[in-house]
Amino acid sequence: GAGVSQSPSNKVTEKGKDVELRCDPISGHTALYWYRQSLGQGLEFLIYFQGNSAPDKSGLPSDRFSAERTGGSVSTLTIQRTQQEDSAVYLCASSLRTGLIKNIQYFGAGTRLSVL
């Protein structure tokens, strides 16, 4: 697609429920990144994919968070048993591929998650 697409744009859920957030990267981009942005804060790295592999999951806050990517394209970030502190904007970015000197990340508009 023309840009990085994320869905849903807003998600309200009850504490304890599972949620799935979707990211559709720019066509042809092999690298995909998930970030979390809490209110008034900067971007917190969660995980990145090169193709379908996730070499670095070090930013995932707990084992309630997981992500997968299939077909080298769409990625899903899953949060199980959501807690109120999970409320944040979840941003996805994609880039042509890692290892390039000019590895520019392009961001989607984010999913605003509110856990009641």
Next chain:
Amino acid sequence: GQQLNQSPQSMFIQEGEDVSMNCTSSSIFNTWLWYKQDPGEGPVLLIALYKAGELTSNGRLTAQFGITRKDSFLNISASIPSDVGIYFCAGATSGTYKYIFGTGTRLKVLA
């Protein structure tokens, strides 16, 4: 997680004024990026810098890659109301995937 120090955290300025903000790191970077984020949107790339000392402009925006490679600066000249938003710097070492993001500078322009 690790973050860059970005200052100021926020600023109110009058329309027409020039704005300066900077980012400092304890680590050396080979790439600096500057992004702007509007409310309810994702960050949009403004300027990318790849070489120490490099000075690059994009319209009214000018950014510089510090000589020490541990800092970067963004200047906005003759600010207008649509400049309002959050400006983020991001740094990375060559060939790596991981950008470290600054904490953001919130800019508000008073007409």
